[in-house]
Amino acid sequence: MDAQTLTFIFVGLSFALYIGIAIWSRAGSTSEFYVAGGHVHPIANGMATAADWMSAASFISMAGIIAFAGYDASVYLMGWTGGYVLLALLLAPYLRKFGQFTVPDFIGERYYSKAARVVAVICLIVVSFTYIAGQMRGVGVVFSRFLDMPIQWGVVTGMGVVFFYAVLGGMKGITYTQVAQYCVLIFAYLVPAVFISMLVTGNPIPQLGLGADAAEAGVPVLEKLDAALVDLGFAAFTEGTKSKIDIFAITLALMVGTAGLPHVIVRFFTVPKVSDARKSAGYALAFIAILYTTAPAVGAFARLNFIESVHEKSYAEAPGWVKGWEGIGLIAWLDKNGDGVIQYGPGAPFEGRPDYADGTGAHGERRLNNAPTANGNEIHVDRDIMVLANPEIAKLPGWVIALVAAGGVAAALSTAAGLLLVISTAISHDLLKKTFRPQITEKTELRAARGAAAAAILVAGYLGINPPGFVAQVVALAFGLAAASLFPAILMGIFFKRINREGAVAGMVAGLVFTLAYIVYFKSPWFGAVNDADHWLFGISPEGIGVIGMALNFILAVAVSRYTAPTPVAVRAMVDDIRMPSSVKEPGL
């Protein structure tokens, strides 16, 4: 059977599994719909959190980013894992004790204010929609590459499946589907990684292979890669090009942002007890770490493989995957010196994105309209292809390719479903039930939650098919906003009783507006701002600016709280209560 038939079978089987789980775990109450009734085992929740967290970006893009950015990509590795320490130590146990359904629930009650709740809902919706468009796109990319389907049909298929289990099962359906999706995606990630590690180093464990000697060369892989890159004029793989302050700020913004992402936090509302929330965060990070420590190995091996397969190789003899990805526009070759041989080096090979002309060039390559640049690099490669192309680059059998496709779809769908749930919950619970229509019954609220989930899927699908260029540019926005608005509000709500309604609202609004404005100013085409270190505030890029937004939030919240009415006694008592894992028992009980 060819790879494409196998891919249909694998992806189809995984869909059947998800739908089966959805039917088995239908939600009957708002509590089941919002937080799976609070009965999820910590290990199951750990897996679900890992799948929820690891998106198409983690699965498809991260190893590619590491391959091309080397040490600089450490910001993502540390940033997207270190946040779990903050979550487990500073937020999750207390929010579990608080015991309601959503993040705005906590902010609204702790700061005794509908305004605070609505600000939190706005932050949540901006963060979640920024994120979800990318997920739907990820599904589309996998479908188009592996199943030869137009991207929009891939997106529509993905929407259909998510619709089924998110609308039917709510959090309960999503949780158990995510457990299955974690298994699919981690297996799909590890199998090719193990094969490639064997191939490159002879060591089957990628984490160890990365520190091992390259097969036949007798020098460590990383040293070989450093040498090869420096030879071509790149910076060494293990050394960075970004400034220390920027690396520091981006890492911190991603960590804090991760801890403040509503779709992650809400997962810890689903376990039975406070101590389970802590344990569950540990399991979640352990499950995530399996992929995140493998990714650097995959990235390094992929870069080495890439250099060895294309540099100074004639196009006519280039491996099939080069032409396969060229076919869908993710690789492009411009033979600047007319020698029919591919030269690889730093810098863009030509101006802008590849713009293919009709017909083929002298060596059978797709012709390009782009103007060449002055440097010697002739090949354009989209870094997203690295994980997807790895099985082909390493000449692995068709079933591995099919598995990777199913894994990529699982990663994208699981994250999309988690995001859809927090969006729909924010609308039906926070806006409708708690703010505008408190008199509705639970049955109506549940119906509203399902309706909101359905509507959110349609919007997400639309964004997946017609991605605003802006969205792809501003994934940083999701983390920056979460870091600057939600995280400080929750943290101070738990640890500092003195912070009151006025302080929290002022802090959140300032953090949100500052971060949003900075990112839009540098990332959007509207202001013509020069997006480089000389123009940034303190040399911090838009990716890391959430840190400054967060600092603003803290400072303003403390200052405003100092000069306004103290927190009411009832709220202080509530804070005392959420700090304790249980009501204090008398000795001997």
Next chain:
Amino acid sequence: MNNDNPARAEDRAAAYWRENVKLLCALLAIWFAVSFGAGILFADALNHIRIGGFKLGFWFAQQGSIITFVILIFVYAARMRAIERRLGVSDD
């Protein structure tokens, strides 16, 4: 009167919170040291040290910090459980 296990409920609640915050700070110091310290600020210096084929600073940035994070959370969960049992505030 036993300071480690005060009899009054409010005192135990206060003791519990103090110990929690102390533990938090210690673990967050390690969290900061392995990532922002070893992985970023002192990465260049540590890169002169090699473990197998890894430069140490690079290893911390891409492997070591992540592994430490996982351990930190489990240590926190276990230590908190011990504190909670001792002070009679556990949730089981």
